[in-house]
Amino acid sequence: MQIETLLNAEIKKVVQSLFQADVNDNLIQLQKTRKEFEGDITLVTFPLLKVSKNSPEKTGEIIGEYLKEKVEEVSDFNVIKGFLNLSISDKYWSTFFNSIYTSEKYGFAANASGKTILLEYSSPNTNKPLHLGHIRNNLLGFSVAEILKANGHYVKKVNLVNDRGIHICKSMLAWKKMGNGETPQSSGIKGDHLVGKYYVEFDKMYKAEIKSLMEAGKSKEEAEKNAPAIIEAQEMLRKWEAGDKEVVDLWKTMNGWVYEGFDVTYKKLGVDFDKFYYESETYLLGKKAVEIGLQKNVFYKKEDGSVWCDLTADGLDQKLLLRSDGTSVYMTQDIGTAIQRSEDFPSTNQMIYTVGNEQEYHFKVLFLILSKLGYDWAKECYHLSYGMVELPEGKMKSREGTVVDADDLIDEMVKTAKTTSEELGKLDDCSEEEKEKLYQTIGMGALKYFILKVDPRKGMLFNPAESIDFNGNTGPFIQYTHARIQSLLRKADFFIDEVSLGDYVFDTSEKEIIKLIYDYPETVKQSCNEYSPSIIANYTYELVKAYNHFYQALPIFKEENEEVKKFRLQLSKKVATIIQQSLALLGIQAPGRM
């Protein structure tokens, strides 16, 4: 039984018998005792003063006496102002530890929730390589999926690839004009980077044309509209939509290069998907929904033929759904895609969209329109919104070259892992293959932890000039602790079975760890409720810090009491398991040595 639940019930009894009053749960405020005070759990007595009709100190004393007397688990107490600090007996903690020690899935939901969740993430454009912003999206999406699974949900990961549109035509056009048939094979450039190169080329060409048009006396707006490059790109898009063979073939070829490139990056990031959707296949969806909406009078048509949804009653604006020429917009597609998905996965209970916070308004509108159309599941849709990754000079912009490229960053992290490992020289007896794998594990561990330890909703800053740390609150620090424990366990060549500690009194560092282990299931739940890997990351860091303190303070193999020695090994092993599982929730591997 959870100690808080037990105490809560007992305290109610005390209040009833001593003060003749019934109190509800919100008056019984239990919290963890702060480190600087003696005790494990603290009851805040201020809210109880009204019924106790006593001073805070006196109230604490009375309740404390009673609990110590009547409740076996409460071994002692002290009162400081309005805080009753309760010490929980070592027996309780050691019984607790024994009860979970062998449970492999401790912390994770024991049973399936029966809930199916569709989680969209990544969703790249096929006209440029992935950058740091995409890394955050991918790591966040993957990790949240793992966290949902740990909480018993069934998760389908989907990726909606933005593979069509004017921006794709820009790369295609530039390649056609200046590419001289260059391919990833002929140039040795990774496919997505090659296509990205031509996207930048297009922009240069376009800007130059605008400049000369403006010099010829055109306004900026006119120049932007009438530059030959953009007109050609638009023409190309029309041809693509008409199914022009030449354009479609080029589109297929260049997208193929991009996919090969993305595949490599996804593998390095360790992310995967259950299903891909392509916008080229979904962009016409949604028109049917518009018709239904018109019939239901959820939407209305203007004189020019454009279709709108009036959201002013909900505090939002008018939203366009079909242009006057009958073509659809982003919102129309998203409506269609959502409906399509609900049909593809009829058992879905919830859809989650991992998309940057710049699109908060878009999703608010999307979910609102879907529910106006009568889809019940719309209220279960959730925009997993995350903050932008900014550089010291501000937002990243692909066209201006102020981006941190995903592949470059990954390579750099792995290289740093290699350099550091070589300096430390602990892997000298490993095979080259093992070493390379470890560099990968450590480098990616550093990168992933760096991204995921930050609350996803918040923006974050990345300074490329300061490399990502490998010491302190970092992935490698946590991985290192895991490796260190594994080393211990390898040395313990005996089987650690039952331990009888007798009257052994825990060292504070041992108790600290047990209490953290006790918190683990709650942490896994909380990270799920808040869709926040950072909660797992911060928890793991706390656990690891407590473990390192213990490791430093107390001997393990040199401990003379055999039972205590075995207990410390058990404790170490459990910590290692939790580290490994927590890191897995973040998509990070826990190496056996490093």
Added chain:
RNA sequence: GGUCGCGUAGCUCAGCUGGAUAGAGCAACAGCCUUCUAAGCUGUGGGUCAAAGGUUCGAAUCCUUUCGCGAUCACCA
């Protein structure tokens, strides 16, 4: 201008469903490898929690206002 979000140590971040003296890491300084991995441990210095009001026994946390930063409000995606 409307809406939403943010502002905590030199830097990067925790803490925010109200609780005790606001925490970590990095950077700086001082210690610890003849005990199990020093990618570690211990310690020192560093704060008007943007500002001002309010609610409360109690506010970094809730409310209001102001300032600053960002996003968004397209017949772009």
